[in-house]
Amino acid sequence: MKVLLTATVQSHICQFHKPLVEVLHENGCEVHVAAKNNLAEKNGLKLDFVEKVYDVPFSRSPKSKDNLKAYKILKRIIDNGNYDVIHCNTPMGGIVTRLAAGQARKQGTKVYYTAHGFHFYKGAPKKNWMIFYPIEKIFARKTDKLITITKEDYKLAKSKFSCEVEYIHGVGCNTQKISIMSEQEKAVLRKRIGMSEETKILLNIGELLPNKNQKTAVLAMKKIVEKVPDSHLFIAGNGSEKGNLEKLITENHLENKITLLGYTTQINSYLNICDVLVACSYREGLPLNLMEAMLCGKPIVASDNRGHRELVKNGVSGYIVNPNNSEEFSDKICDILTGKKDYRKIALETVLPFTDVNVKKELARVYEIKA
Structure with missing residues (x-):
């Protein structure tokens, strides 16, 4: 079998579809990729695990x-x-690909589309439903299999769209990527970055964009440091909001309590030493950073959106809170930092279905090949 994977940018394939490629290769398939080459912006990402790569200028x-x-x-x-099979991803990558694949589909090529999170969802603005819902419904007619990664999207697509709809547990959190450090290794790392063993470390991961809403995490730190003075927030990621966040940090006199890490390849290390992962975004599909934190046995305080609700059991493996309520964020984070609850077992049990080991089996079912 010969498969073409498409997405708006090549980094999307690198970050989210290696498990799929592994399953396809295990079944003797040839895999090509067509997407815009943006790997120079993403330190450490390489698209070296497929047979052929096409640089296509999607926007x-x-x-x-x-x-x-x-x-x-x-x-x-x-x-x-x-x-x-042509397997497309991302909104514009999916639209352009399904238009371009029209003739091939008539000749027997199967077209799959993975919805990493519809723009219309419970609580979404009305304009999202007015614009994006009709588009997805129309393009479902040009799709043989629509793959959803949240139960909310699955239920909606299954009842409203005219194509076969599948549900899988995300894109597969890379269990090989996450390694658990010893207590000694954690102590050495903490010392290297200037954190004592007593310091409570908060971690936020994501591009610095308005949707990721890191400003709520910054504002929450104002109250957190009142209750837990020896605490520190690390924010990992680059993006257009960097200047605004730096200004907000300075205005609230938090320069010694918050560090903007920029883009880093050391996420695994920070996940190991953090005490809680904080996620404030307004919209998510199914975020890998939450899964990776859970693989490390960490509790999560996350904003109320469809992707976070899929992963976090409120009051069990962490908390789900209003994305604009920095006080609620600070209260729940402090509850975790000052409490004695051990989240490790709960986090690991919750994330198991979302690991690459399980998702590869689900992808094999979708492709009707051996796991």
Whole structure:
């Protein structure tokens, strides 16, 4: 079987689809990728695990003329590729790919689309339902299998869309990537970054973008340091909000309590030494950083959205709170930092279905091949 994976950017394939490629290779499949090359921006990511890579100038913006160029290039690739399956991802990658694959589909090629989180969901703005819901419903007719990664999306698509709908537990959290450090190793790392063994460490991971809403975590630290003076927040990620966050940190005199790490390849180390993962985003599909934290046995305080609700058992493995309520965030974080509850077993049991080991079995079922 010959498979083409598409997405708006190549880093998406690197970060989220290695388990799928492994399953396909185990079954003797040839895998190609068509996406925009953005790997220079992503330190450490390599797309070296597929047979062929095409640089296609997709744009995330529906208004960009680059998507017309992408369509023409992709159509040539598809028309000459003789693919058995074309598996598309991301909103614009999915739309452009399904348009370009129209003729191939008539000739027997199967088209799959993974919805990493519909823009319309419980609590979403009305304009999202007015714009994105009709688009997804129309393009479902150009899809043989729609793969959803949250139960909310699955139920909606199953009842409303005219194609086969599958549910899997995300894209598969990489169990090989996460290694658990010894207490001695943690102590050495804490000392290296200037944190004592008594310091309570909070961690936030994600691009510095308005949707990720790191400002709530910053504001929460104002009250946290009153209750837990020896605490520190690390924020990992780059993005357009960096300047605004730096200003907010300075205005609230938190320069010695919050560190912006930028993009880092040392996430595993910070996950090992943190006491709680904080996630404040307004919208998520199914975030890997939460899964990775849970593999390390960490509790989570997360904003109330569909992806977080899928992973965090409120009051059990952590807390779900209002994304705009920094006081509620601070209260729940302090509850964890000052409490004696051991979250390790709960976190691990919760995340097991979302690991690459299990998701590879689910992907094999979708592709109707051996796990």
